[in-house]
Amino acid sequence: MVLLLVAPAVAAGIVLLLPSARAIMRFCAMGTITTATVAACCAWRTFAGGSLQAGEWFRMDMLSAWHLVLMAGVFSAVSLYAVGYFSKELESGAFSRGKAARYAALWFGAMDAMTVVLLTDNLGVMWVGIEATTLLTAFMILTHSSPASLEAMWKYLLMCSVGVALAFIGVILAAASAESAGLTGAQVLSWTHLLDAAGSLSSAHVKMAFIFAVVGYGTKAGLAPMHSWLPDAHSQAPAPVSAMFSAFMLNAALYCVLRSLALVEAVTGSDGWGREVLLVLGLVSVLLAAVFIVGQRDIKRLLAYSSVEHIGLIAVGIGLGGAGAAAALLHAMNHSVAKTLSFMSAGRIGQAYGTNDMRRISGALHAEPLWGTGLLLGIMMLAGMAPFGIFLSEFLILKSALEGGRYLLAGALLAGLVAVFVGVMRHAIGVSWGAHEGIVRNVGAGWLDRFLVAGAILVSLVLGIWPCSRLWHVLEMASALTGGMP
Amino acid sequence: MMPLVDSVHVLILVTCLLLLGSSRLGACIRTVAIQGIVAGGVLPWVSSLHISMQLLFTGVFVMALKGIVFPVLLSRAMREASASREMSPFVGYGTSLMAGVLFFLASLWLGAKLPTPDGVSGLAVPTACMMVSTGLFLIIARRLAVTQVIGYIVVENGIYALGLAVAHDIPVLVELGAMLDAFVAVFVMGIAIFHINREFDHMDSGRLNVLKG
Numbered sequence: 132m133v134l135l136l137v138a139p140a141v142a143a144g145i146v147l148l149l150p151s152a153r154a155i156m157r158f159c160a161m162g163t164i165t166t167a168t169v170a171a172c173c174a175w176r177t178f179a180g181g182s183l184q185a186g187e188w189f190r191m192d193m194l195s196a197w198h199l200v201l202m203a204g205v206f207s208a209v210s211l212y213a214v215g216y217f218s219k220e221l222e223s224g225a226f227s228r229g230k231a232a233r234y235a236a237l238w239f240g241a242m243d244a245m246t247v248v249l250l251t252d253n254l255g256v257m258w259v260g261i262e263a264t265t266l267l268t269a270f271m272i273l274t275h276s277s278p279a280s281l282e283a284m285w286k287y288l289l290m291c292s293v294g295v296a297l298a299f300i301g302v303i304l305a306a307a308s309a310e311s312a313g314l315t316g317a318q319v320l321s322w323t324h325l326l327d328a329a330g331s332l333s334s335a336h337v338k339m340a341f342i343f344a345v346v347g348y349g350t351k352a353g354l355a356p357m358h359s360w361l362p363d364a365h366s367q368a369p370a371p372v373s374a375m376f377s378a379f380m381l382n383a384a385l386y387c388v389l390r391s392l393a394l395v396e397a398v399t400g401s402d403g404w405g406r407e408v409l410l411v412l413g414l415v416s417v418l419l420a421a422v423f424i425v426g427q428r429d430i431k432r433l434l435a436y437s438s439v440e441h442i443g444l445i446a447v448g449i450g451l452g453g454a455g456a457a458a459a460l461l462h463a464m465n466h467s468v469a470k471t472l473s474f475m476s477a478g479r480i481g482q483a484y485g486t487n488d489m490r491r492i493s494g495a496l497h498a499e500p501l502w503g504t505g506l507l508l509g510i511m512m513l514a515g516m517a518p519f520g521i522f523l524s525e526f527l528i529l530k531s532a533l534e535g536g537r538y539l540l541a542g543a544l545l546a547g548l549v550a551v552f553v554g555v556m557r558h559a560i561g562v563s564w565g566a567h568e569g570i571v572r573n574v575g576a577g578w579l580d581r582f583l584v585a586g587a588i589l590v591s592l593v594l595g596i597w598p599c600s601r602l603w604h605v606l607e608m609a610s611a612l613t614g615g616m617p
Numbered sequence: 618m619m620p621l622v623d624s625v626h627v628l629i630l631v632t633c634l635l636l637l638g639s640s641r642l643g644a645c646i647r648t649v650a651i652q653g654i655v656a657g658g659v660l661p662w663v664s665s666l667h668i669s670m671q672l673l674f675t676g677v678f679v680m681a682l683k684g685i686v687f688p689v690l691l692s693r694a695m696r697e698a699s700a701s702r703e704m705s706p707f708v709g710y711g712t713s714l715m716a717g718v719l720f721f722l723a724s725l726w727l728g729a730k731l732p733t734p735d736g737v738s739g740l741a742v743p744t745a746c747m748m749v750s751t752g753l754f755l756i757i758a759r760r761l762a763v764t765q766v767i768g769y770i771v772v773e774n775g776i777y778a779l780g781l782a783v784a785h786d787i788p789v790l791v792e793l794g795a796m797l798d799a800f801v802a803v804f805v806m807g808i809a810i811f812h813i814n815r816e817f818d819h820m821d822s823g824r825l826n827v828l829k830g
Contacts, residue, residue, distance in 0.1 A: 255791030262798040266805050273812070281813050282825040288809060289765055292802045293756060296769070299776050299795060300749070306784035310734065317788045339731075363828040 132173055132185045135246050138166045143239035152221055152231035156214045159235040163210035163242065167203035170246070174199045178605050187317060190252040193609040197460055198249050198386050201467050205379040206242055208583055212475045213371040215580055219482055220369075225275060234274055240267040241375075245383045254302045254320045257387055258295070261351060264380060265291040272368040283360075283367035290360040291351050298347025301340040301391065308336030308398075322390060329397035337398045341405055344391040345412065351384035354446060355416040358439045362423075365435035366487065370478020373431060377438040377474060378467040385442060385463075389449060389613045396614025403452070405614070410450035414540065416443025417547040425554035429487045430477050433558060434470065437513050440551055441466040441521075447544065448528040449613055455531030456610035457603070458524050465512075465520035465594055472587035473509030476502040480562075483574045489558050494567035501576040503563055505584040510559040512591050514552045520594030622664045626740040629656050629778070630721065633751040636771065637713040642763060646691045649767050653683025656748065656774045661781055664738065671789055679777070679796065687770060687803055694763050694810045707823065708758040716758075720750040733782060741782035748775025760823040762813060766806045773799045 142162040149155045177183055177196035184190050191199070217234075220226035241264050248260035265288065272284045302320065309319040312331040318324040325332065350357040361381075365373045388409070395405040420440035427433040441462070448459025479502040480495050481487045495503035512519040525548065532541040632652040639645055657679030661672055706713065721743070728743035752771030755764055780787055817824070 253788075253791065255787065256794065259791065259794035259798055262795075262802070266798065266801050269805055269809070276812070276816070278816050279827055281809070281816055282828055285762065285809055285813060285822065285825060286828075288802075288806060289756070289769070292806075293753070293769060293772060296772050296776060296799075300779060302791075303776070303780045303784045303787070306780075306787055307734075310784070319784070320788065320791060366828070 132183055132189060132191060132250065135166065135170055135173065136189070136243065136250065138162075138169070139239040139243035139246065142166070143236045143243070146235040146239065147232050149232070150228075152226060152228045153218065155228070155231040155235050156217055159238060160210040160214050162239065164207045166242065167207040170199050170203040174203070185250075187321075188253050188256060189250045190323065191250055192612060193605065194386070194389065194612040195249045197605065197609045198382060198463075199246075201382060201464060202242075202245060202249065202379050205375060205467050205471055208471050208587065209371045209374045209378075209475070210238070211579055212374070212583055215577060216369070216371055216475075216478055216482075219479075219574055230274060234271060237267050237271050238375075241271070241380075245379070248383050249386065252321050252323055253317065254305055254322065254325075254390075256320075257390070258299055258302050261298070261348065261384060261387060262292070262295050264383065265295060265351065268372070268376070268380065271372045272364055274369045274372065277367075280367040283363035286360045287364040290357075294347050294350025294357060296347070297350075298344050298387070301343030301347060304336050304340035304343065305391075305394065308333040308340065322394070325394055326397050329394070332398050334398050337395055338404070341391050341395040342408070345388055345408055348384045348387040348391075349412060352381050352388065353384075353416075353439050353442050354412045355419040355439060355443065358416065358419075361439060362432045362435040365438070366429055366431040370431075370474055370481070373434070373478070374471050374474035377435065378470040381438060381442050382445075382463050382467065385445060388446075392449065393612060393614045401614060406450040406452055408450075409446045410540065413443040413446030413448075413450055414543055414547075416440065416446065417544060417551075421547045421550040421554070424551050427554070427558065428489055430481065430489050430492065430558075430562065431474070431487050433489070433555070434473050434477060434513075437473075437551070437555065438466075438470060440547070441470070441513070444525065444528060444544075447540075448524075448531070449610075451528065451531045451535055451537075452614070453531065453535075453610075455528055455535070456613055457606040458527035458531060460606050460610050461594070461602075462521065462524035462528065465524050465591065468587055468591045468594070469509055469512035469519070469521055472505055472584065472591075473513060475583065475587075476505035476509055479574050479576075479580075480506055483571050484567075485572070489562055492562050492567075493565035494563075496563045498567050498571045499574065499576075501581060501584055502574070505587075507559055507563045508588055510555055514555045514559075515548060518595050519591045521591075523595050622660075622738045623740055625655060625660055625663055626738060626744045629660070629744050630747055633720075633747050633771070634714065634717050636751060636755060636767070637717040638710050640710060642695050642761065643692070645764065645767055646688050646695065649691075649770055650684050650688040652748075653687065653770065653774055654680050656778050657683050660778060664741070664781065675789070675792060675796075682796065682800055683770070683774070686800070690803060690807045691763060691766065694766075694807050694814075697811060697814050706759050713754070713758060716754060717751065720754070721747055724750065731783070734785075737782050742779065745775045745779035745782055748772070748778060751775075760821050762806075762810045762822045765822060766803060766810070769806070770799075770803065 174196035177191050182192040217226050244260045244263040251257050269288045306319045311333045312328040353361040392405050416439050420436045423436045445459045448455045483499050484492045512521050515522050515525050632648050635648045658676045724743040724746035727746050752768045755768030
């Protein structure tokens with residue numbers, strides 16, 4: 132486990148010494164996959180044999196292991212994809228060794244920061260990790276320096292720094308709540324100790340801490356109405372960065388909210404107060420994203436709003452608790468797979484057409500068979516089409532809402548999902564079929580790219596079709612950690 | 618009553634009002650430097666009964682950071698964008714001051730709600746809340762990117778003061794990590810301002826409005 136925390140930092144150092152952009156990108160992929168493999172092994176051990184502990188500060192339980200698996204998958208796939216993506220950029224002169232070194236060093240840095248967030252047992256360290264991801268990834272948006280990307284970066288930097296600074300008030304209040312319970316030293320910020328002492332914590336403090344944590348980390352997770360940085364950053368960053376942002380960084384921030392939820396649930400005796408907060412924010416996110424998706428013109432902004440929608444859905448699922456929370460964690464995995472595929476394909480199609488404007492992209496299936504198929508299937512997955520994983524998890528979340536007797540919520544959610552479905556599919560059909568006008572640069576596709584697209588489709592199919600009882604068991608154990616539910 | 622501690626709190630409150638009312642960028646940078654020194658360095662020393670090595674060390678560190686490093690960075694960013702030294706606010710100075718008074722009343726109310734531990738001045742929580750709300754207001758109501766960074770620093774000062782008031786036991790490691798993050802944040806924002814200025818010939822964040830929908 133310690134290796135997981137050290138390896139990316141070392142890799143970030145090595146990157147700066149490598150001679151050429153191609154070598155850097157290859158090393159980046161290899162390093163990421165090696166680290167991801169170690170991470171997956173650690174997670175496997177946790178699934179099989181329970182929590183791992185490393186010193187006083189670090190600890191891995193089911194919930195962090197589940198997110199670690201997500202992270203390993205997303206980072207490996209995207210780093211492989213980046214090799215092809217940036218070699219195209221190298222040919223056109225938009226990418227250089229200096230930019231590659233900066234990109235790869237920040238990539239490993241961000242990976243390290245997110246690992247710290249997932250593995251730490253300490254609220255304060257978790258906060259430091261999230262803030263560090265903001266600062267490290269800000270310059271990744273700026274890989275192609277342009278006025279629009281600067282604007283996006285500035286919004287991202289300012290909104291997330293200030294938002295996450297508010298989350299630190301939550302950390303302080305949580306520490307203050309521990310004073311009445313007689314915890315001292317590093318214990319006041321340790322999840323394990325706080326949860327053990329939940330009965331004697333000051334509940335007013337913990338509730339306030341939760342509100343600040345939701346607002347702060349929710350900004351970074353892209354929950355509406357704090358999401359406004361997200362479409363800009365996602366649309367202006369290069370495709371591998373957008374994919375990583377959307378498919379994992381948002382989940383990492385949401386993970387912090389889940390940890391805070393566990394605390395507030397334990398303190399209030401599972402009366403559902405914290406869950407209601409998440410339900411409301413999640414529903415607002417879904418509905419608001421639906422409105423923006425229908426009228427969207429930029430393909431990457433479309434995918435960004437779809438992230439707001441899916442993060443909202445995850446929040447709703449967690450808010451429902453019980454089977455809904457387990458389904459929400461499954462949904463997180465499904466969404467990451469589908470979103471990685473969509474952003475990868477959208478990035479290459481954007482390169483081929485020289486634009487992200489969907490009004491000027493048509494006939495992608497014919498012009499770029501592999502990426503066109505990837506994008507079409509990716510968007511179908513995101514819309515919630517039947518054989519894929521997202522359909523299953525959306526269905527389970529809705530089912531759990533109906534079983535809980537929340538008909539109004541289920542109705543509103545369903546309306547939002549239908550609106551998204553229609554909006555998204557209308558765009559996808561326009562992009563995929565029809566005659567393509569203008570010049571299309573053939574971006575081609577190597578065996579690695581075919582492997583990535585096929586792999587993502589396969590994983591999503593398996594998650595949608597194969598009812599694996601072991602997986603469900605893991606999900607239930609992990610979701611139980613977000614707080615008990617009657 | 619703790620006259621010394623309370624007068625330090627009043628001093629901080631005055632700096633908040635100064636920030637809201639001043640129209641010159643240079644004056645703002647100096648004010649935020651003074652506020653940083655007082656809130657980050659002096660306040661912990663006067664408000665704790667026995668001074669430990671840890672307190673001494675972090676105090677000196679914070680004073681150096683907020684009193685010297687940040688102002689130098691900000692002044693440099695200001696010089697780079699020599700076009701405008703005026704704050705060019707979205708909200709006028711008189712209105713800002715009125716908002717400041719409202720913030721203060723709200724902070725007093727909030728301070729009464731949040732129980733402070735024994736031995737902490739009754740003004741501690743209101744002062745911290747005042748700083749946080751002033752900082753957020755500056756970020757929203759002023760145009761220049763530099764002013765938004767100033768707002769961020771004021772929020773950061775406020776959070777630090779809040780931590781001092783309600784939670785004594787935050788481990789040093791976390792505190793140092795948080796401070797390091799704040800430092801890097803300001804640094805990164807400084808670089809971003811440099812890029813914005815070079816690319817656009819201005820640093821008016823009100824005109825960064827191409828990306829919509």
